Amino acid sequence: MRTFTGEPGMEEIGDGVHAFLQPDGGWCLNNAGLIVSAYGPVLIDTAATRARAGLLRELAVKAAGAPPRLIVNTHAHGDHTFGNFVFPEALVLAHEGTRREAARVGLHLTGLWPDVDWGGVELVLPQLTFTGPMTLQLGSHVAELHSFGPAHSGRDTVVWLPGERVLFTGDLIMSGVTPFVLTGSVRGLRAAVTALRKLDPLTVVPGHGPVGGPELLDATERYLDWLTELARTGAAMGLTPLEAARKADRGAFPGLLDSERLAPNLHRAYEELRGGSRQPPAEVDMLFADMVDLHGGLPECHA
Numbered sequence: 001m002r003t004f005t006g007e008p009g010m011e012e013i014g015d016g017v018h019a020f021l022q023p024d025g026g027w028c029l030n031n032a033g034l035i036v037s038a039y040g041p042v043l044i045d046t047a048a049t050r051a052r053a054g055l056l057r058e059l060a061v062k063a064a065g066a067p068p069r070l071i072v073n074t075h076a077h078g079d080h081t082f083g084n085f086v087f088p089e090a091l092v093l094a095h096e097g098t099r100r101e102a103a104r105v106g107l108h109l110t111g112l113w114p115d116v117d118w119g120g121v122e123l124v125l126p127q128l129t130f131t132g133p134m135t136l137q138l139g140s141h142v143a144e145l146h147s148f149g150p151a152h153s154g155r156d157t158v159v160w161l162p163g164e165r166v167l168f169t170g171d172l173i174m175s176g177v178t179p180f181v182l183t184g185s186v187r188g189l190r191a192a193v194t195a196l197r198k199l200d201p202l203t204v205v206p207g208h209g210p211v212g213g214p215e216l217l218d219a220t221e222r223y224l225d226w227l228t229e230l231a232r233t234g235a236a237m238g239l240t241p242l243e244a245a246r247k248a249d250r251g252a253f254p255g256l257l258d259s260e261r262l263a264p265n266l267h268r269a270y271e272e273l274r275g276g277s278r279q280p281p282a283e284v285d286m287l288f289a290d291m292v293d294l295h296g297g298l299p300e301c302h303a
Contacts (some may be wrong), residue, residue, distance in 0.1 A: 007023070026300065032045040035143060046081060049121065051117070074156060075157065076098045078108075082107070097154055133147075141164075143160070143161055146160060175204075179265070227262070231269035234270075241267045242293060245263040
C-alpha cells in the first residue's frame with residue numbers, strides 16, 4: 001500500500017504564479033497551475049474528480065480573489081480535463097489536436113477505475129483551439145503556449161513564462177513518477193524534452209510529482225533512453241513487449257512511482273522500431289491490460 005505524504009495544496013512559485021500540487025503524484029493525482037492576472041485568473045489544467053476539482057477551485061479563488069476566466073488544457077487525459085465543468089465561468093483553451101483527442105476518448109478513463117468516486121464528471125471540451133504557438137498577454141505576465149506531439153499524448157501543450165522562467169509541462173515531464181506514452185510516442189516525447197531544454201527553465205512544474213528544475217528534464221531523458229535500448233534488446237530476442245517488461249530490471253529507476261507503465265511504454269517503443277510497418281498501433285485497453293498483468297492487479301488510483 002502506497003504511503004501519502006501530504007494533502008493537495010497551492011504553492012506560490014513566483015509573483016502571482018502558483019502550482020496546485022497533489023501528493024504523491026501517482027495515478028490521476030495530477031498537478032495544475034494558476035496565473036493571477038489583471039485580466040482575470042488563468043488556470044492550467046483541472047483535476048480528475050468533482051471533489052478534487054472543487055478543492056482546486058476553492059484554492060484558486062482564494063489565491064486569485066476570483067474564479068478563473070481561462071483554462072488551458074495541456075492535453076486530453078481526464079485527470080487534467082475532467083474538472084473543466086467545475087469552472088463554468090471559464091473559457092477552455094487547448095490545441096486543436098487535444099480537443100479532437102478529448103472528444104474521441106470522452107470519459108473512458110472512468111471505466112478503467114470504476115470504483116473511484118468520480119463525482120458525476122461532465123465532459124467539457126475546449127471552446128477555443130489553436131494550431132501553432134500562441135502568446136497570452138496577461139499584464140505583468142507573458143505566457144507562451146508551445147505544443148508537441150505525439151509525445152505523452154496525441155498532442156501536448158506547455159505553458160512557458162519567460163519572464164519568470166517557469167515552465168508548466170503537463171505530463172511531458174513527471175517528477176518521481178514513471179514517464180508515460182500510453183497514447184503518445186517515445187521518440188516524440190524525447191524530441192519534446194530536447195525542445196523544452198532550449199527554453200532554459202529555472203522552475204519546472206511537472207504534470208505529476210514535486211516541483212523541480214532542469215534536472216527533471218535530465219531524468220526523463222535517462223528513462224526514455226533506457227526504454228529505447230530495452231525495446232531494441234527485447235525485439236532482437238523475439239520477446240513481446242510484456243515479456244521484455246517482465247525480464248527488465250525495474251529497479252533501474254527505484255525512485256519512480258508506477259513502474260508498471262513500462263509495459264505500455266515498451267509497446268509504443270516496439271511500434272516505433274517497426275518503422276514503416278502497416279500494423280496498427282495497439283489499442284489503449286490492450287495496453288492497460290498488459291500493465292495490469294505486469295503490476296499483478298489493478299494499480300492503485302486514489303483520485
